[in-house]
Amino acid sequence: MWQKAINSSISISLEDNEGNDDQEQAGVEDNERDNGNNNNDDNDDNDVGEDEDNSGDSAAAEKKGDAPEPGAGMEQDKQVSGGNFPNExxxxxxxxxxxxxxxxxxxxLNSMLERHDSYWVGSPEDKVIYLTFDEGYENGYTPSILDSLKANDVKAAFFVTGHYLDSQPDLVRRMVDEGHIVGNHSDTHPSFPEVSDSEIKKELQVVEEKYKNITGQTGMKYLRPPRGEFSERTLAVTRGMGYYNIFWSMAAVDWVPMKGGxxxxxxxxxxxxxxGAILLMHAVSKDNAEAMDRILKEIKNQGYTFATLDDLKR
Structure with a gap:
């Protein structure tokens, strides 16, 4: 069960929000790595929170290459609109x-998220962890992460981009075969508030179609907004398509090598x-892969259990 956010004021300026996730977008990898935590400097007037845990949905994590023509071969467009919701x-x-x-x-912010069935944390009463990974491109570490998850009987959610589906169909099939959730992280990783309703729909539907072609499955329902950027309009549009936006309550700057490994x-x-933590990690991280088995075992040793987003959703 989803925990409602606490009614308290907190600084709304942010320096390394998940905007680093920008690095995951096609064609901007090198640039964004240089920018590190500052990808959202131009929007910091309404950034949420303060600092370290903005997930660097590592911009570098989403990758490269030309995007396919949006909408090619897709099912009939779903009729949804952001209506008159603000696009701040x-x-x-x-x-x-x-x-x-x-x-x-x-x-x-709590009110906005609740209006559109979005999630960022579970119940404060339950000693439960929800493990999620962002997958923009493959850096060679996802197989090891999957091995650790399997060895510890932990199920996770993997949010994939169009590039990841194009380049790693075998790994995506393995995720499904081993009982993990595969979520939508958009095709080309744009900032949703900066594109139209129809472009958002195409971004998500391209991923849906690629996922269906690889796995034979339909019905993707969990979305991690690219770059961690959103507006009430984008929450409304994506919820209208049947998606639950999944944010996070803990993360680290893990899309680049850590000094302490x-x-x-x-x-x-x-x-x-x-x-109730929704933990965001990046599978591009060698450090995460090497630490994964220890992390999973210690979380269990602390008395936590792991649950899936299906358990979290109302």
Whole structure:
């Protein structure tokens, strides 16, 4: 069951929100890596939270290559619209704490998320963790991560881009075969508030079609907004398509190598666990892959259980 955000004010300026996820977008990898945590500097007037936990949905993580013609071979377009909802852009980011408490969230944002069935954390009463990964391109570490998940009997959600589906069909099939959820992370990883309703629909439908061609499955229902950027309009459009927007309550700057390597990756997670956490990680990280088995075992040792987004959803 989804936990409603806490009614408290918190600074709405952010420096390394998931906008780093921008690096995941086709054709901008090198640029975005240089920008590191600052991909949302031009929108910081409405960024959510403060700093470290904005997930760098690593811009570098989503990748390269020319996008296919949007909408090619797709099923009939779903009739949805953002209507008159505001299109003010926000970047997701939360300030971490080492007290194992859920982050605070402004009441205005909590209300917006609830209106559109969006999620960022589970119940504060349940010692449960929801594990998610963003997959923009393959850096050679997803097989190891999948091995660790299987060895520890943990199911996760993997949010994939169009490029990832094009380049890694075997890994996507393995995710499905081993019981993981595959979610939509858009085709070319644009900032949704910066594109039209119809472009958003095409971005998601291209991924749906590619996923269907690879796995034979339909009915994708979980979305991680590219770059962690959203507006009330984009929440409305995507919910109208049947998607639940999935944000996160803990993350780390893991789309680039960590100075402390696998030990730092381990501590970044273990020091910030909390009830109902939706944990965002990037599978492009060697450090994450090397620490994964230890992370999963220690989370269980702390008395947590792992659940899936299907368990979280109302």
């Amino acid at each position: 852009k926000h970047g997701w980011g939360l300030k971490r704490n080492d007290e194992h408490q859920q982050p605070e969230m402004p009441s205005w 696998a030990q730092e990756a381990y501590e970044a997670v273990i020091n910030n666990t909390h009830n």
